[in-house]
Amino acid sequence: MNDISLLQHYWWFLVSLLGALLVFLMFVQGGQSLIWTLGRTEEQRRMLLLATGRKWELTFTTLVTFGGAFFASFPLFYSTSFGGAYWVWVLILLCFVLQAVSYEFQLRNGNVLGTTTYRMFLMLNGILGPLLIGTAVGTFFTGAEFVVDKAAVASPSMPVISHWVNPLHGLEAAFVPQNLLLGISVLLLTRVLACLYFLNSIGDEPLRRNCRRRLGMECGFFLLFFLTWLLRWLCSAGFACEPESGLIYLETCKYLHNLQTMPAVMALLVVGVLLVLGGMAGGLRGWRRGIWPAGAGSVLVVLALLLCAGWNNTAYYPSLASLQSSLTIANSSSSLFTLRTMTYVSFIIPFVLAYIVWAWRALDRTPITPEETNEGH
Amino acid sequence: MDPIDTSLVDWSRAQFALTAMYHWLFVPLTLGLGVIMAIMETLYVRTGREFWKQTARFWMKLFGINFAMGVATGIILEFEFGTNWSNYSWFVGDIFGAPLAIEGILAFFMESTFIAVMYFGWNKVSKRAHLASTWLTIIGATISAWWILVANAWMQHPVGMEFNPDTVRNEMVDFAAVAFSPVAVVKFCHTVASSWVQGSVFVVGVSCWYLLRRQHREFAHASIKVAAWFGLVAALITAHTGHQSGRDIALYQPMKLAAAEGLYEGGTSQGLVLGGLLRPGADWASPSEESKFLFHVECPYALSLLATHKPDGYVPGIRNLLEGGYPLPDGSTALPAEEKMARGRRAIAALAEYRKAKDEAAKAAALTTLRENFDYFGYGYLNSPAELVPNVPLTFYGFRIMVMLGGYFLLLFAGLLVLGQRIEKQKLIQWAVVLTIPLAWLASQAGWVVAEVGRQPWAIQGLLPNVAAISRLEVGSVQTTFFIFLVLFTLLLVAELSIMGKAIAAGPETDTPTA
Numbered sequence: 001m002n003d004i005s006l007l008q009h010y011w012w013f014l015v016s017l018l019g020a021l022l023v024f025l026m027f028v029q030g031g032q033s034l035i036w037t038l039g040r041t042e043e044q045r046r047m048l049l050l051a052t053g054r055k056w057e058l059t060f061t062t063l064v065t066f067g068g069a070f071f072a073s074f075p076l077f078y079s080t081s082f083g084g085a086y087w088v089w090v091l092i093l094l095c096f097v098l099q100a101v102s103y104e105f106q107l108r109n110g111n112v113l114g115t116t117t118y119r120m121f122l123m124l125n126g127i128l129g130p131l132l133i134g135t136a137v138g139t140f141f142t143g144a145e146f147v148v149d150k151a152a153v154a155s156p157s158m159p160v161i162s163h164w165v166n167p168l169h170g171l172e173a174a175f176v177p178q179n180l181l182l183g184i185s186v187l188l189l190t191r192v193l194a195c196l197y198f199l200n201s202i203g204d205e206p207l208r209r210n211c212r213r214r215l216g217m218e219c220g221f222f223l224l225f226f227l228t229w230l231l232r233w234l235c236s237a238g239f240a241c242e243p244e245s246g247l248i249y250l251e252t253c254k255y256l257h258n259l260q261t262m263p264a265v266m267a268l269l270v271v272g273v274l275l276v277l278g279g280m281a282g283g284l285r286g287w288r289r290g291i292w293p294a295g296a297g298s299v300l301v302v303l304a305l306l307l308c309a310g311w312n313n314t315a316y317y318p319s320l321a322s323l324q325s326s327l328t329i330a331n332s333s334s335s336l337f338t339l340r341t342m343t344y345v346s347f348i349i350p351f352v353l354a355y356i357v358w359a360w361r362a363l364d365r366t367p368i369t370p371e372e373t374n375e376g377h
Numbered sequence: 378m379d380p381i382d383t384s385l386v387d388w389s390r391a392q393f394a395l396t397a398m399y400h401w402l403f404v405p406l407t408l409g410l411g412v413i414m415a416i417m418e419t420l421y422v423r424t425g426r427e428f429w430k431q432t433a434r435f436w437m438k439l440f441g442i443n444f445a446m447g448v449a450t451g452i453i454l455e456f457e458f459g460t461n462w463s464n465y466s467w468f469v470g471d472i473f474g475a476p477l478a479i480e481g482i483l484a485f486f487m488e489s490t491f492i493a494v495m496y497f498g499w500n501k502v503s504k505r506a507h508l509a510s511t512w513l514t515i516i517g518a519t520i521s522a523w524w525i526l527v528a529n530a531w532m533q534h535p536v537g538m539e540f541n542p543d544t545v546r547n548e549m550v551d552f553a554a555v556a557f558s559p560v561a562v563v564k565f566c567h568t569v570a571s572s573w574v575q576g577s578v579f580v581v582g583v584s585c586w587y588l589l590r591r592q593h594r595e596f597a598h599a600s601i602k603v604a605a606w607f608g609l610v611a612a613l614i615t616a617h618t619g620h621q622s623g624r625d626i627a628l629y630q631p632m633k634l635a636a637a638e639g640l641y642e643g644g645t646s647q648g649l650v651l652g653g654l655l656r657p658g659a660d661w662a663s664p665s666e667e668s669k670f671l672f673h674v675e676c677p678y679a680l681s682l683l684a685t686h687k688p689d690g691y692v693p694g695i696r697n698l699l700e701g702g703y704p705l706p707d708g709s710t711a712l713p714a715e716e717k718m719a720r721g722r723r724a725i726a727a728l729a730e731y732r733k734a735k736d737e738a739a740k741a742a743a744l745t746t747l748r749e750n751f752d753y754f755g756y757g758y759l760n761s762p763a764e765l766v767p768n769v770p771l772t773f774y775g776f777r778i779m780v781m782l783g784g785y786f787l788l789l790f791a792g793l794l795v796l797g798q799r800i801e802k803q804k805l806i807q808w809a810v811v812l813t814i815p816l817a818w819l820a821s822q823a824g825w826v827v828a829e830v831g832r833q834p835w836a837i838q839g840l841l842p843n844v845a846a847i848s849r850l851e852v853g854s855v856q857t858t859f860f861i862f863l864v865l866f867t868l869l870l871v872a873e874l875s876i877m878g879k880a881i882a883a884g885p886e887t888d889t890p891t892a
Contacts, residue, residue, distance in 0.1 A: 054497050057448070057489035064452055065481030071459065072478035075470025075546075082456060083463025083848030090460065090858055093453050094865070100449035101869055104441055110879035112872040150545040153468065153845075154729035156722070156758050160464045161545070163849040334471045335541070335548040345479050352486045359490045359510075362502050 007339035008329040009311060011073035014346060016306035018066040019137070020299040023186060025059040026133075027197045027295070028052045030190030032099070032126030035119055038198065038210045046107075046373035049122070051201045052194075053103045054363050058356065060096065072342055076148070076332035077317055080162040084146045085136065085170025092132045099125035127187065134186030136170070138179030140309045141233060141255070143318035145172065148325040165321040178236070181229040188222035189276075189298060196283045196291035203367030212286060219280045233305075234259075239318035241328045248315050248326045258308040265307045272300030388855040389461045389847050394829070395859065396454050398822060399866045403447035405821050408522060408569055409576015409611075410440045411515030413604055415508075420603075422508045432596055433511075435885035436580070439877060441496060446873050450866065461855065465836050465846035472538050472549040473528055476556070480524035487517030522572075523565050530561035532837050533828070534629045540751055542731050542744060547840070560625050567618035570611045571824065574786050575817040577608025581793060582814035583881055585807040588800065596885050601793055601800070609790035615783055620683065626831075627684030627692070628706070630838060632765060633831035635695045636661075636772040638680060641669050643694030643703065648675030649683060652777060655770050661695055662763035669769075695769075699762045714762035721757025724750035755835065758845040767833040775826035782820035789813060 031052040039045030071078040082089050098121035105111045106118035145166040152161045166172045173179045195215040199208055238254020241247070251257065259266040279294025310316040315326035333339065414436040421429035455477060459466050466473075494502060494510035502510070531537075537554030538547045549555060581604045584597035626634045635643065638650055641661065653673025661669065678688040685691065685706075693711070697703045701713035712720075727746035734740040759765065789810065793800065800806060832838060836846035 054493050057492060058486075060448065060452070061481070061485040061489040064455060064485055065478070067456060067459075068474070068478040068481040071466065071470060072474035075466055075474050078459045078470060078474070079463040079466035082459025083461070083466070083850070086460055086848070086850055086854055086858075089456060090861075093456055094861070096452055097449040097865065097869075100452070101445045101872070104445035105872055105876060108442065108876040108879070109883070110872075110875040112875050113868075150467075151729070151732045153464075153545045154725050154732060156725055156845075158849075159758065159845045160847065160849040161467055162463060167851075169850070169854065334474065335544070337552075338471050338475055338549045341549070341552045342475055342478060345475075345482060348482060352482060356486065356490050359494050362506075363493060363497055365501065 004333070004336045004339065005330065007336065007343060008073075008333045010343060011069075011333065011339055012310040012316075012329045013307065014349075015066065015069050015073060016303050016310070017299075018062060018069055019306050020302035022059065022062045022066055022133075023130075023189065023302045024193065024295045024298045025055070025062050026130050026186070026190040027193035027291070028056045028059045029099075029126040029129045030187075030192070030194030031198065032122040033187070033191060034126075034194055034214065035123055038195075038207065038214060040206075040210065043370050043373060044204065044207045044210075045119070047202050047204055047207060047368050047370060048198065049103070049106070049119075050373055051198060051368055056099060056103055060100065063096065073334055073339060074327070074329065074332045075334060076162075077327055080146055080148055080327065080332075081144070081317065084162060084164035085139075085144060085173070086164070087168065088132060088136050088170035088173060092129065092136070095125045095128045095132070098122075099129070126190075130187040130190045131183045133183075135173050135179045135183035137186075137306075138176065138182040139173050140306070140316050141236070141238065142173075142176050142178050143239065143320040143326075144170070145321045146319050146325060147322045148319070148327075162325075178229065178232055181225055181232070185222065185226040185229050188218060188225055191218045192222050192280060193291065193294060193298065196279060196294050199283055199286075200288050200291045201364050201368055203369050212284065215280070215283050219284070239315035239323075239326055241313045241315050241326075241330070243313050243330075246328070246331060248318070248323050248328075250323075254314065255308050258312045258314060259304075261312050262307070265304050265311070268300045268307075269304035272297045272302075272304060276301065382852055383844070385850065385852045385855060386844050386847055388852055388859060389850075390843060392461060392855055392859045392862065393454075393457055395862060395866070396450060396457060397825070397829070399862075399870070400447065400450035400454050401821060401825055402818060402870070403443050403450065404522070405572035405575040405817075406443045406579055407440065407447050407518055408515070408572035409574065410436055410443070410579060411518055411576070412573060413576055413580055413600075413607060414440055415511045415515050416603055416607065417600075418508050418511050422504050428595070428599070431886045432599060435596070436600075437495065437511075438880055439583075441492075442873060442876050442880065444492070446869060449869065453862065461848050461850075462836065462846050463848035465841060467546055468841055468846070469535075469538075469547050469837060471546055472531065472535075472555060475549065475552070476524040476528040476531075480521050484517045484521035484524065487513055488521065489517075491517065519569060522569055526565045526568055527556055527558070527561045529828075530558055530564045531555055532835075533564075533832060534558065534560040534625070535837050535840055540747075540754070542728055542747060545728070545732075560629065563618050563621045563625055567615060567622050568824075570614035570618060571783070571821055573611035574608055574615055574783075575821055577604040577611060577790065578786060578813055578817035580604035581608065581789075582811050585800070585810040586881070587884065589804065589807045589811065593884050594801070598798060598801075602797075605790045605793040608786065609794065612783065612787040612790055616787065619780070619783065623683050624686070630832055631693050632695065632698050632767065633772065633827075634684060635693065635698060636767045636769045636831050637776040637827055639669060639673070639769060639773045640680070640692065640694040641696050643692050643697045645681065645691050646678055646689045647680040647684075647692040648677045649679035650674070650773075650777075651676050655773060659769075661769045662699070662766045664696060695766055699765065714756070714765055717753045717756040718759055718762070720750040720753035721755060721759070723757075724754045725757040752839070755837070755840045755842050755845070758842050759834070764834050764842075768830050772827055772831040775823040775830065778823040779820050779827060782816050782823075786813075786817070786820070 035045055039048050102118040102121040106115050146164050148162045150161050153159050195211045198211045234256045237250050237252050240251040240254055275293040275297025279290040283290030310329050315328050317327035319325040414433050417429050417433035491510040491513040495514050498507055536558050537551035539550050541548045581601050584600040587593045587597040651674045654671040656671050659669045680692055681690040682688050693703050699714045701711040703711050705711050724747050727743045731743035834842045836843050
């Protein structure tokens with residue numbers, strides 16, 4: 001593996017890790033989607049929103065950094081997907097805009113739209129955010145309808161190098177069952193994680209009882225959808241790349257082969273699944289700390305899946321319109337200089353994680369009580 | 378293949394401008410108010426006076442309301458580089474993506490982590506840890522400003538990169554040149570200092586409102602004192618860096634300077650237009666019998682002095698920039714726009730030949746032609762020299778509004794410091810200060826209009842015009858999202874102003890006796 005290939009793999013790992021952390025942190029969205037399901041009284045709803053309200057910016061920042069890191073390390077993806085699957089990304093952004101203001105505005109005097117509207121916004125973000133992101137990520141495995149032609153830069157009348165072939169501009173991904181299965185799985189996972197997070201961070205016993213009750217149903221549905229997706233994924237053909245020529249071709253059971261070729265990634269997936277199952281089981285039995293194994297497990301599972309999408313000579317963004325336009329970590333990355341520079345910057349990440357852990361512990365040291373909801377800020 | 382629909386370019390620009398202008402309604406207040414509230418919390422920690430804690434908490438409440446809107450509009454702005462400017466994202470993504478990623482890793486996480494401690498941690502962490510969190514929140518926001526302004530400055534003056542014909546994009550070769558470009562340093566200092574001015578104007582304005590209503594007087598006087606000092610220092614920095622910025626524009630974006638000055642015919646010993654009215658409907662891309670001004674007042678030699686540091690220095694006007702033939706600072710003679718466009722077309726054609734070439738000799742020949750003409754690459758996408766002329770009235774008036782209001786703010790802060798407690802009896806001045814609040818927003822928006830409208834038609838100065846930077850979308854899609862964003866942002870702005878108004882009306886809790 002030469003220098004640039006090593007850095008491309010390293011940056012795919014970092015982008016995948018950010019994506020995996022994002023899925024874990026979307027327990028905030030899962031919690032928002034359950035405001036009215038779990039919170040039977042206004043006081044309970046306030047406690048739920050206080051619990052997620054302390055964390056929403058972390059999720060939001062992870063999403064923004066995920067986008068920024070993708071832009072810096074694989075700019076051709078940023079250019080092709082965002083400029084092509086326009087409507088999917090605009091919808092995702094819109095529902096995150098609604099989230100950004102709703103926590104701050106919902107209980108303020110003079111908020112014009114009323115508390116319920118902002119909470120509806122939060123619920124909308126809670127459902128659509130994970131669903132759309134999951135569906136969009138599904139196209140990493142099933143493909144999307146775009147064409148890339150770098151030579152177009154030399155055509156003064158139409159120098160745009162990539163374009164989308166389907167007029168739905170990304171919305172067509174929602175009509176692919178495998179994408180939708182992943183989207184629903186991500187949504188259900190965020191709801192499972194939310195229940196576990198509330199069990200850990202809220203001290204009110206009636207509310208904790210509601211969370212435990214709800215957790216069983218969410219776990220059942222999540223396992224049904226995720227395992228269906230996983231089985232189909234393991235059996236599905238994938239888009240492989242010939243390393244010497246860069247030629248893209250279809251390979252049967254590509255992702256299963258990737259797991260066999262990369263046993264460490266398979267171990268991540270297996271350990272991740274076991275941790276998620278352990279966290280769920282613990283939560284169902286009333287254990288408060290189930291969020292930690294389930295959260296860590298989610299990170300490992302998503303990391304393993306994304307590594308399978310990009311590593312081992314795989315096209316991580318296959319083109320259904322023009323197979324050879326498919327994006328791989330080799331043909332879509334930044335230059336060696338930029339990847340190397342960004343790698344030095346990435347060494348700061350452990351410090352970032354350290355202060356996030358400090359702040360998390362400082363704020364969550366004691367569970368939220370009904371009295372705390374009246375303190376405001 | 379159908380050529381690019383120019384209305385797509387216009388709508389894409391309109392959408393980006395809309396998002397950027399809304400975003401910039403909130404960011405300066407975050408940067409300015411953030412430092413002021415952190416100073417107040419520092420006073421609380423140093424003196425132990427509960428008064429300062431309540432004062433800081435009041436401004437923090439307003440900070441939080443405003444911060445949420447900045448975050449909401451900011452995420453759209455970042456992703457619009459991909460959604461609406463996808464060709465740009467590839468052509469320079471190797472350079473431009475890095476500051477955005479560093480901004481995320483270094484700044485956004487700092488901001489988002491410590492703002493949670495700042496709001497929810499009063500009773501959960503020690504006084505000093507809380508103060509550190511407040512400072513780290515605003516330091517994070519300021520670092521964020523650094524990286525996004527590095528990215529913007531690079532678009533105004535691209536450095537530290539080379540074009541790679543194999544990947545068909547520009548690639549970074551010198552990170553320090555990008556990250557610490559003198560243009561970026563000046564831009565950062567000017568923008569952040571002007572944001573501090575804006576935060577200070579807001580604080581003194583709200584405080585004067587309380588004085589008018591005879592409420593929270595101790596709070597108001599204390600806030601005015603802190604904000605006026607801070608604002609005065611910030612206004613002086615803004616003025617100084619504004620001057621340096623003018624010099625940068627003269628060197629790297631002479632068309633922007635000519636547009637900002639309404640300078641059609643350049644020459645030596647040029648005066649700076651202090652004020653005036655442009656002739657409505659004047660064609661700034663062609664000569665005319667009539668003056669381009671209805672009237673104007675000039676300060677002799679000042680423009681030459683600003684642009685060249687010599688009273689008799691040569692400053693090119695729009696006509697000179699289009700026709701060329703004037704002396705450049707390095708002693709060479711400027712090329713006419715037509716020639717630059719011809720060279721640009723040669724560079725683009727050479728790139729096409731390079732991509733098609735089968736043998737090494739043909740590749741090498743094409744590469745030589747490409748390199749010889751690459752400085753004018755972006756000009757090859759233009760159809761007429763007139764496209765090089767930005768909107769002169771917007772740039773001209775924007776510049777004047779920004780500079781005049783900047784001078785006014787300087788006098789305002791100095792006046793408030795001289796008056797001290799005596800402002801209590803000066804109702805007219807109190808009203809004037811209250812009414813100054815929207816002027817601070819007008820000045821900062823005008824500043825960005827000058828910076829961004831003045832550099833048209835370039836997405837990246839001299840390298841990539843907007844027409845070659847866009848995403849290939851249907852015009853209807855961009856029109857639809859434009860109106861969705863317009864309605865959404867406006868609705869949320871109304872909500873924010875209403876909440877802010879109620880929070881100000883409720884006032885701080887400093888008058889309530891506390892333990």
